[in-house]
Amino acid sequence: MSTNPIEFNIAPVAECSVLVTLTIPPSTHRSPTIYAQYIARACDAIRQNLATVLMNVTPAYHSILVDYLPYRISEQQCITQLNLLLTQTLSSSIKTNDTGNIIELPAYYSLETALDLHRYQEKGLSLNDVIQYHTSQTYCVSAIGFMPGFAFMSDVVSELILPRHSTPRLAVPKGSIAIAGSKTAVYPSESPGGWNIIGHCPLPLFDHHQLKSAQGTQPSLSLLNVGDTVHFTSISKREFIKLSRGVSNG
Structure with a gap:
C-alpha cells in the first residue's frame, strides 16, 4: 500500500492475472482527469519496467488489470515487483501540466x-x-x-x-x-x-x-x-x- 497522494491495492483475480486498484484520498482533488493521469502513469511504468513478463496491461477508470506470463514470473514475484514499482511511480502528485498526448x-x-x-x-x-x-x-x-x-x-x-x-x-x-x-x-x-x-x-x-x-x-x-x-x-x-x-x- 502506498502513501499520499494516492493509494493502491494489488490482488490476484484469476490465474495469471492481478488487479491494481487505485484510490485517491478525500483530501486530494478526485476528478476523472486526475484519476486518468495516475492510471496512465502507472500503466506506462508497468509496461516499460515489466515488459518481459507481461501479456496485457488493461487500464480502466480506477484499476489496471495485469496479465503476466507464469513461466517467467510467479504470482508473488509479480505482486512484489508491482508493489515496489508503483510505490515509487505514484509517490509524487500529478501537476496541472502533467498530461498525456x-x-x-x-x-x-x-x-x-x-x-x-x-x-x-x-x-x-x-x-x-x-x-x-x-x-x-x-x-x-x-x-x-x-x-x-x-x-x-x-x-x-x-x-x-x-x-x-x-x-x-x-x-x-x-x-x-x-x-x-x-x-x-x-x-x-x-x-x-x-x-x-x-x-x-x-x-x-x-x-x-x-x-x-x-x-x-x-x-x-x-x-x-x-x-x-x-x-x-x-x-x-x-x-x-x-x-x-x-x-x-x-
Whole structure:
C-alpha cells in the first residue's frame, strides 16, 4: 500500500492475472482527469519496467488489470515487483501540466450525421447549440473498453447529458461521435450501440491491420489512450469529405 497522494491495492483475480486498484484520498482533488493521469502513469511504468513478463496491461477508470506470463514470473514475484514499482511511480502528485498526448479530433456535425439530434431538440437545443457545447470542452480519456480503441471521455457539459437508448441500434457507423450519460466517445468500428449520435469523425482511431503483428503490451494501435487530452473541432462537409478521401487513400 502506498502513501499520499494516492493509494493502491494489488490482488490476484484469476490465474495469471492481478488487479491494481487505485484510490485517491478525500483530501486530494478526485476528478476523472486526475484519476486518468495516475492510471496512465502507472500503466506506462508497468509496461516499460515489466515488459518481459507481461501479456496485457488493461487500464480502466480506477484499476489496471495485469496479465503476466507464469513461466517467467510467479504470482508473488509479480505482486512484489508491482508493489515496489508503483510505490515509487505514484509517490509524487500529478501537476496541472502533467498530461498525456493532446489530440485534436475533426468533427462533422450535421443533420445527416447527428442521428439523434431530435433527442436534443426535444430538450430545446439546436444543432448549433450541440456543436457549441460539445466543442467547448477539453476531454480526458478515462478508460478504453467495449471494443478495441473505444475511448470513454469525461465529461460533457450538463446540457448534453442524455441516457443511452433503451433499445440499441444494430449497427452504429464507424466514426460516429456519441454521448451516453456524461461521457462522450467515437465509435472506432461499426458496431451495435445505444449511445446518442451527434456527429462523425473521419479519422481512424484503431489500426486493425496491425493486430496480427502487434505485441500484447503495445499501446500504439489506438489513437486515443488513457490519460490523453482530446478536443473536438467542428469542420465543414467539404473538409469532412476531403479528410475521408485522404484516409481511404492511405
